[in-house]
Amino acid sequence: MPHIDNTLPIPNIITLHSLLSGNPPLRPSLRQLTEPRPLEISIASSTEYGHIEVKLGETYVSCKVSAQITSPYEDRPFEGTFAIGTEITPMCSPAFTSGVNADFSTAAPAIVPATAISVNNIDSNKEGQTSATAATNNINNNNNNNNNDNAVTMGGGAVMGLAADQAATEILLSRLIEKAVRRSNALDLESLCIIAGQKCWAVRADVRFLNYDGNLVDAASVAVITALLHYRKPDVEVIGSGEGSELVMYDEKQREMVPLSVLHIPICVTFQFFSTESVERNIKGENANSLVNNKNYIKENSDNDDDDLERMDIDNDAPRGSNEIIIVDATAEEELLSQGSMTVTLNSNKELCQISKSGGLNVDSVRILECCQIASDIVNKWTKEIKKVLAADIEKRRDLRAERVLSVVNDRSTE
Amino acid sequence: MVLSVAESAFIYDSLVSSHPSRPDSRKPTQYRPLKANCGFLPNSNGSSRIYNPDGTECISSVKAKVIRSNNISDLINVEINIFGEKDNTTLCQHLTTLIKESLNDSFDFNALKLTDKYYFQLYIDISILYLPEDFRYSSYTFYSILSLISMGVYLALKSAKLPLLVSDKKDFEVEEEPTFSDDWEVSSYLIPRDSISTFQPALVFIVGIAGNTVIIDPSLEEEHVLEHGVCVTWSNSKITTPIQSLALSTSNNKAIKPNLVIKSMDLVEQVAGDVINALNTISEQEIDEFDVVF
Amino acid sequence: MSRFELFSPEGLRVDGRRYNELRAFDCSINTHPHSSDGSAYISQGNTKVLCLIRGPSDTLTTTSGATASSADEPTISVSIIQPPYATTERKSTSRTDRRMAELSIIIKRALQQCIVKKNYSRTLIEVSITILQLDGSLLPACINAATLALIDAGISMYDYISACNVALYDTFPLVDSNSLEENDLSFLTIGIIGNGDKINLLLMEDKVPLDKLQKLIDLGITGCHNIRQLMDNVVREIGIDLLSKKL
Numbered sequence: 001m002p003h004i005d006n007t008l009p010i011p012n013i014i015t016l017h018s019l020l021s022g023n024p025p026l027r028p029s030l031r032q033l034t035e036p037r038p039l040e041i042s043i044a045s046s047t048e049y050g051h052i053e054v055k056l057g058e059t060y061v062s063c064k065v066s067a068q069i070t071s072p073y074e075d076r077p078f079e080g081t082f083a084i085g086t087e088i089t090p091m092c093s094p095a096f097t098s099g100v101n102a103d104f105s106t107a108a109p110a111i112v113p114a115t116a117i118s119v120n121n122i123d124s125n126k127e128g129q130t131s132a133t134a135a136t137n138n139i140n141n142n143n144n145n146n147n148n149d150n151a152v153t154m155g156g157g158a159v160m161g162l163a164a165d166q167a168a169t170e171i172l173l174s175r176l177i178e179k180a181v182r183r184s185n186a187l188d189l190e191s192l193c194i195i196a197g198q199k200c201w202a203v204r205a206d207v208r209f210l211n212y213d214g215n216l217v218d219a220a221s222v223a224v225i226t227a228l229l230h231y232r233k234p235d236v237e238v239i240g241s242g243e244g245s246e247l248v249m250y251d252e253k254q255r256e257m258v259p260l261s262v263l264h265i266p267i268c269v270t271f272q273f274f275s276t277e278s279v280e281r282n283i284k285g286e287n288a289n290s291l292v293n294n295k296n297y298i299k300e301n302s303d304n305d306d307d308d309l310e311r312m313d314i315d316n317d318a319p320r321g322s323n324e325i326i327i328v329d330a331t332a333e334e335e336l337l338s339q340g341s342m343t344v345t346l347n348s349n350k351e352l353c354q355i356s357k358s359g360g361l362n363v364d365s366v367r368i369l370e371c372c373q374i375a376s377d378i379v380n381k382w383t384k385e386i387k388k389v390l391a392a393d394i395e396k397r398r399d400l401r402a403e404r405v406l407s408v409v410n411d412r413s414t415e
Numbered sequence: 416m417v418l419s420v421a422e423s424a425f426i427y428d429s430l431v432s433s434h435p436s437r438p439d440s441r442k443p444t445q446y447r448p449l450k451a452n453c454g455f456l457p458n459s460n461g462s463s464r465i466y467n468p469d470g471t472e473c474i475s476s477v478k479a480k481v482i483r484s485n486n487i488s489d490l491i492n493v494e495i496n497i498f499g500e501k502d503n504t505t506l507c508q509h510l511t512t513l514i515k516e517s518l519n520d521s522f523d524f525n526a527l528k529l530t531d532k533y534y535f536q537l538y539i540d541i542s543i544l545y546l547p548e549d550f551r552y553s554s555y556t557f558y559s560i561l562s563l564i565s566m567g568v569y570l571a572l573k574s575a576k577l578p579l580l581v582s583d584k585k586d587f588e589v590e591e592e593p594t595f596s597d598d599w600e601v602s603s604y605l606i607p608r609d610s611i612s613t614f615q616p617a618l619v620f621i622v623g624i625a626g627n628t629v630i631i632d633p634s635l636e637e638e639h640v641l642e643h644g645v646c647v648t649w650s651n652s653k654i655t656t657p658i659q660s661l662a663l664s665t666s667n668n669k670a671i672k673p674n675l676v677i678k679s680m681d682l683v684e685q686v687a688g689d690v691i692n693a694l695n696t697i698s699e700q701e702i703d704e705f706d707v708v709f
Numbered sequence: 710m711s712r713f714e715l716f717s718p719e720g721l722r723v724d725g726r727r728y729n730e731l732r733a734f735d736c737s738i739n740t741h742p743h744s745s746d747g748s749a750y751i752s753q754g755n756t757k758v759l760c761l762i763r764g765p766s767d768t769l770t771t772t773s774g775a776t777a778s779s780a781d782e783p784t785i786s787v788s789i790i791q792p793p794y795a796t797t798e799r800k801s802t803s804r805t806d807r808r809m810a811e812l813s814i815i816i817k818r819a820l821q822q823c824i825v826k827k828n829y830s831r832t833l834i835e836v837s838i839t840i841l842q843l844d845g846s847l848l849p850a851c852i853n854a855a856t857l858a859l860i861d862a863g864i865s866m867y868d869y870i871s872a873c874n875v876a877l878y879d880t881f882p883l884v885d886s887n888s889l890e891e892n893d894l895s896f897l898t899i900g901i902i903g904n905g906d907k908i909n910l911l912l913m914e915d916k917v918p919l920d921k922l923q924k925l926i927d928l929g930i931t932g933c934h935n936i937r938q939l940m941d942n943v944v945r946e947i948g949i950d951l952l953s954k955k956l
Contacts, residue, residue: 355911365907472741
């Protein structure tokens, strides 16, 4: 089946849905639910500093850090400035358009996404076939009111999902990165001060999304923090004092470049939530104490609805008392179906820098705590990865300039 | 709102007839019912909420700040924020200037004087919470909220309290910043309530003109058929500037007859006293609990 | 650290509350019957918020320009206005402020989840929030006010969505934080639909040790339930009042 706009081919959605709602839930790539895709960090340029490319599966993000000397803000004379630029362009996926106007709150979907896909029966092949047709109609016509109570509705609020609401996605994404890296004081702004109240460094991190396959946030956060760690700014010296002081900047050949003072390494981990039950049950069924009520509820319903049996099985499964399926590092396909997302930012000291879950599926607090624990493990893994790549690069560069005696590696930055 | 030819002709004819009658059977000197209360924002020195039955609502706040300046023109700052309108539209700016100028003319700046060097600077912020849908199609109709805003500002200023100065008033020689008493019980009103030193901030009245008839506070239906509008400012028991003609209606812009301006000023003189009394009564009501306002 | 002792050894906070005590909570609905379809006023301590809701209305006749209608859910537009006088120090907030933009998206998404979407396909619900006074707990107050206004507008919802802030002082969580506490401490915003333990909204911007998170969430959930109860009481009171008038 050909692609319709930028939505997924229908069979894929059906497959994905059935896999995820199975018992145990599966992902198309057979990845574990809580296992991220392999992270590849590469240093883009062998001569320049601070240009990093990060590959998370097929998601491809590049970040370049640059610095120049400006005057500090009047109310913060002892601090440098740091800005992060994130812009989503059609480069990463045709689903995005560039230069979306900023009217975020009412912004219409840029492209009609697969808003809601009704999948009625996916038990048997035959029925699956009909439902696929139903779903096709639904997408094509997009006027099918999902009044059918039996319908399992997925998608809809794809919170971080694709271009559903690009303006909102962009704002949330930039705020997320901003909160994760800037607000958490990952970069020591005071170390950027050169002459108090007069001269300071203005550091910029520009993120470009080269390819989109889900989970832009995590990839971007890794890219930004790695680029900051890798960046070296030219050494400056203030000669003389008072009025007649002069600022001298040394280039790479004259003096070793200075790394930025990065205090900790915050990394974002994004979770996507799915549920096979209706919104109503997600809200009402929760004070079920718990399985008993749940079951009764299902039995009442199941009189006129046979395929609920499958869900009953899930309910019988003790560890999955609540019905949410949580996956880590979703692909674009999975994000499309997602009913809610949460981004957690942690560093390796087990400090939470930021959590953001806005709306979407309601998730048990216990599950959220579990998520944070999972995130912590992933962050540790990725932090090691970052450090490994950086250390290897330092070695490489040192070899290149082995003759230089001056070589000083300031280890303070990476603990 | 779109009026048919017959409707607007009917309204116009009944307004210009020898016994003018208004569509809502008001007298020419009668306002639409208004509700107001004040002093409900604990973070502001003074505040007021005034609203029309059609939903138009204006919340004003007065905040005082100590500055070292004696440039009278920046002691009063006005900012107007209208629901659904962007900041800094010409309309907002025009309304702001009108309100600010009328206040500057009527204000007794001695009330703001703290010491030899320091003054209170007032920030008057006005938000229009809601305008009826019909208002938004014509920018001219926006002027009809001018009168409401000025009453809101009047109430907010009337309810504004300033803390008691505890440092020396004569600080010409000494370098010290003014200090204030922490006790709000001993604070005083910005506009004194005794009869000698009191003054009235300006009120703006909108008068509609059709034929030889002048009416106060024209409603939306009336504005559609009016030939002219005049805004007249009233303060300290007399008519003051600014007096401006307003294009209340786009339909038929005839020239305004001088005697009609005089007539509208007479009309304002008739009603102003009552309006001031009513507003004063409201501003003197004490609010025990902040939240009863809503 | 601040000049104030935010949490005394005796267990009292700056404003004399205990750790699990909400500020004076007051709310009313139908405050602006003529200018909106649903309206509510909420005051949590010195934070006072007004919320007006217009809709559900036809998507074509909007003031904010025609928006594409969605076939199976309402278009919700949220605008937050923070007038300059809302804060103690007068401060103008630009309308294009990114933080405000983020807040309105968050509120929009939270509301989307508790409205029975299928009843309002191809309609527009305009939510406009005015912050009259700000003293901490901004987002929770906005969300609580929006819930009440939605109820007043008669829009069908699965349940209340209630939210509250929890600040962390050393190892003590403090519910319903005010601006003094929020300036110096890390805090977390929690939003919950209904009376359960499932979290709809979770937002935190400052650093918190991972092992303290559970405490914060637990207290936050209790706080949300309390607020929901308080709102429910008021709504029911007004409901009984309305019914008695009908008879």
